[in-house]
Amino acid sequence: MLESVLITIATAATPLLIAAMGELVVERSGVLNLGVEGMMIMGAVTGFAVAAMTGSAWLGVFAAILVGAAFALLFGFLALTLVTNQVATGLALTLFGLGLSGMLGESFVGLPGIRLGAIDIPVLSDMPFIGRLLFGQDPLFYVSILLTVGVAWFLFSTRAGLMLRAVGDNHASAHAQGINVIGIRYLAVLFGGACAGLAGAYLSIVYTPQWVENMTAGRGWIALALVVFASWRPWRIVAGAYLFGGVTIGQLHAQALGFGIPSQLLSSLPYLATIVVLVLISRNRRLTMMNTPASLGRAFVPDR
Amino acid sequence: MRIELVKRPQHSALFSALSPFIALALTLAAGAIMFLFLGKNPVEALYYFFIDPLREVWSLHELAVKAAPLILIAVGLSICYLSNNWNIGAEGQFILGAIAGSILPVMYPDFQSWIVLPLMLLMGIVGGAAYAAIPAFLKVRFNTNEILTSLMLVYVAQLFLDWIVRGPWRNPAGFNFPETQTFHSFAILPEIWPASGRAHWGFVFAIVAALVLWFVLSRTLKGFEVKVIGQSPRAGRFAGFSRNRMVIFAFLVSGALAGLAGISEVSGAIGQLRTTISPGYGFTAIIVAFLGRLNPLGIVAAGLVLALTYLGGEAAQISIGVTDKVARSFQGMLLFFVLACDMLIHYRIRIARPVRTAKAEGTAEEPAHA
Numbered sequence: 056m057l058e059s060v061l062i063t064i065a066t067a068a069t070p071l072l073i074a075a076m077g078e079l080v081v082e083r084s085g086v087l088n089l090g091v092e093g094m095m096i097m098g099a100v101t102g103f104a105v106a107a108m109t110g111s112a113w114l115g116v117f118a119a120i121l122v123g124a125a126f127a128l129l130f131g132f133l134a135l136t137l138v139t140n141q142v143a144t145g146l147a148l149t150l151f152g153l154g155l156s157g158m159l160g161e162s163f164v165g166l167p168g169i170r171l172g173a174i175d176i177p178v179l180s181d182m183p184f185i186g187r188l189l190f191g192q193d194p195l196f197y198v199s200i201l202l203t204v205g206v207a208w209f210l211f212s213t214r215a216g217l218m219l220r221a222v223g224d225n226h227a228s229a230h231a232q233g234i235n236v237i238g239i240r241y242l243a244v245l246f247g248g249a250c251a252g253l254a255g256a257y258l259s260i261v262y263t264p265q266w267v268e269n270m271t272a273g274r275g276w277i278a279l280a281l282v283v284f285a286s287w288r289p290w291r292i293v294a295g296a297y298l299f300g301g302v303t304i305g306q307l308h309a310q311a312l313g314f315g316i317p318s319q320l321l322s323s324l325p326y327l328a329t330i331v332v333l334v335l336i337s338r339n340r341r342l343t344m345m346n347t348p349a350s351l352g353r354a355f356v357p358d359r
Numbered sequence: 360m361r362i363e364l365v366k367r368p369q370h371s372a373l374f375s376a377l378s379p380f381i382a383l384a385l386t387l388a389a390g391a392i393m394f395l396f397l398g399k400n401p402v403e404a405l406y407y408f409f410i411d412p413l414r415e416v417w418s419l420h421e422l423a424v425k426a427a428p429l430i431l432i433a434v435g436l437s438i439c440y441l442s443n444n445w446n447i448g449a450e451g452q453f454i455l456g457a458i459a460g461s462i463l464p465v466m467y468p469d470f471q472s473w474i475v476l477p478l479m480l481l482m483g484i485v486g487g488a489a490y491a492a493i494p495a496f497l498k499v500r501f502n503t504n505e506i507l508t509s510l511m512l513v514y515v516a517q518l519f520l521d522w523i524v525r526g527p528w529r530n531p532a533g534f535n536f537p538e539t540q541t542f543h544s545f546a547i548l549p550e551i552w553p554a555s556g557r558a559h560w561g562f563v564f565a566i567v568a569a570l571v572l573w574f575v576l577s578r579t580l581k582g583f584e585v586k587v588i589g590q591s592p593r594a595g596r597f598a599g600f601s602r603n604r605m606v607i608f609a610f611l612v613s614g615a616l617a618g619l620a621g622i623s624e625v626s627g628a629i630g631q632l633r634t635t636i637s638p639g640y641g642f643t644a645i646i647v648a649f650l651g652r653l654n655p656l657g658i659v660a661a662g663l664v665l666a667l668t669y670l671g672g673e674a675a676q677i678s679i680g681v682t683d684k685v686a687r688s689f690q691g692m693l694l695f696f697v698l699a700c701d702m703l704i705h706y707r708i709r710i711a712r713p714v715r716t717a718k719a720e721g722t723a724e725e726p727a728h729a
Contacts, residue, residue, distance in 0.1 A: 129695070133698060133699055136364075137699050137702040138706070143649060143698055144695075144698055146645060147646075147695050147698060151691025151695060153687065153691070154687030154688040154689070155687075155691065158684040161682050272514075273510075273511070280504075280507045283504060283507070317526060319518040320522065322518050323514065323519070326511040326514040329511050330497070330508050330511050330512070333503050333507055333508060337501055338501045340502050
């Protein structure tokens with residue numbers, strides 16, 4: 056019982072983890088892309104549609120990654136090349152993504168989806184308790200762990216990661232050092248979009264293999280909150296994502312058991328938890344100021 | 360080929376007036392391409408979308424019904440965005456205004472008097488403002504990001520509405536449908552010209568709100584304060600303006616207007632509470648605010664344009680069989696083009712060829728270091 060609950064927590068946490076990890080890299084480069092929800096829902100609809108039409112879940116996953124990145128490119132062109140307001144542009148991406156996905160997905164509503172099944176590493180997965188938890192998950196669960204390791208290593212142990220953080224902390228100095236600020240930001244934004252697309256595909260191919268309009272249900276926004284919660288540190292995102300996975304699954308179980316609590320109140324718990332967590336983390340002004348990338352959300356126009 | 364932006368010495372008055380129109384034209388062009396992909400005749404589709412709804416008087420009334428909440432919410436948001444407060448939870452404030460305003464007709468249906476409607480409107484205003492006060496308070500007191508908190512509260516509000524309409528407020532004589540009893544006649548916001556169509560007084564509220572806020576923003580010290588704090592918080596501090604009080608002010612004003620929009624919609628257009636009372640007005644109003652260039656008078660025009668996309672979506676669905684979801688894609692695209700075109704106000708576009716750029720950089724290098 057506990058084992059299966061932990062596994063479902065992992066499946067609820069993985070999309071949040073993937074999307075938030077992408078956004079962490081974007082924000083570390085000094086760009087605030089509020090379009091995570093939009094890129095995620097586009098990933099979800101594309102992943103579902105391509106998987107359903109080709110019969111291959113993996114093709115769906117790759118298509119979702121590409122579409123997420125393409126949407127991010129749109130954001131990049133506006134916010135980085137045309138230096139539009141990043142907050143407004145991110146909102147535009149979300150509104151456009153929600154609208155377009157509803158339109159594209161209409162003919163897929165109610166169709167059975169293709170599920171990306173769990174892998175099963177023989178012998179190891181037969182271990183009691185931790186066996187299935189660690190060695191019998193869906194492939195994207197492992198991708199999310201690799202992604203965390205990779206991002207943590209990239210940001211803090213490589214020269215390119217240092218450059219990316221420099222761009223995020225002080226774009227003028229980085230530019231004076233000869234670093235291509237806009238180029239690095241484009242790459243970060245594309246990476247963030249690819250992650251968001253992947254996270255969306257996880258929802259429509261692994262979590263619940265079906266297409267429902269607005270099926271991301273605010274997860275893109277929760278991912279954004281997780282980045283703040285994690286004070287822009289990769290491993291803390293894992294903790295945050297699993298905390299929210301736990302809240303999501305916990306309230307679902309509570310709904311099943313009844314207790315006489317209105318289901319709507321339980322459904323609103325993840326959103327209320329997000330607010331509480333944000334308040335707790337941002338209460339300490341100095342700590343937040345210290346961790347926030349100093350150029351976050353600021354426009355940069357190279358003065359050649 | 361490379362696109363370069365050259366900052367204009369001062370912002371272009373020509374393009375500040377033109378950019379919303381360029382954005383509209385580009386959206387129409389992109390829309391035509393979208394219809395081609397959907398296998399429809401783009402000219403016919405655009406006609407049904409943007410012209411057909413304007414041909415009949417009743418349909419113009421419907422336009423006003425849809426435009427009223429959009430304008431009311433968007434003029435409030437303009438105060439927020441001008442002062443750099445990112446309230447994106449107007450949808451939730453709209454819902455809470457609708458719920459608070461419905462307390463009298465739903466819980467005390469026997470209280471029937473002319474005073475009911477004014478009280479409802481007032482309670483709607485208070486409800487919306489109170490809900491907007493939450494992210495404002497959290498921002499001022501705990502430095503919490505208002506974008507995320509205000510947005511999260513939208514989901515909470517939607518779930519709360521769902522619960523109250525299915526649970527305690529469900530119409531006992533309503534065959535278990537998830538809706539409240541219909542409002543009695545004293546609780547209905549009347550139509551402006553009942554003889555010709557459905558447009559209710561909410562549209563008048565919207566126009567009045569736009570005029571008042573236009574006056575406040577362009578002719579009073581408060582309006583100056585809004586803009587100074589938004590454009591340069593440091594300058595605002597030196598001028599003795601309080602950032603925190605501006606956060607509260609902006610959120611309360613926009614929440615109050617969103618709440619008024621909510622109760623006007625429920626008592627004017629719907630006549631009861633249901634599980635869904637808004638086709639995303641609170642989010643579409645963000646687009647309205649930007650298309651109107653955050654100017655209340657511009658927002659009136661922008662609100663009518665966005666209201667047209669709602670009607671056009673319905674018309675196109677009936678007449679040429681495209682899904683009404685097209686409307687929301689249109690709205691999203693429009694915001695992209697608006698933001699992109701606003702760039703023309705501050706920058707000139709120069710298209711440089713790679714060879715010439717390399718040369719130009721080579722020569723520019725020396726004087727830059729000299």
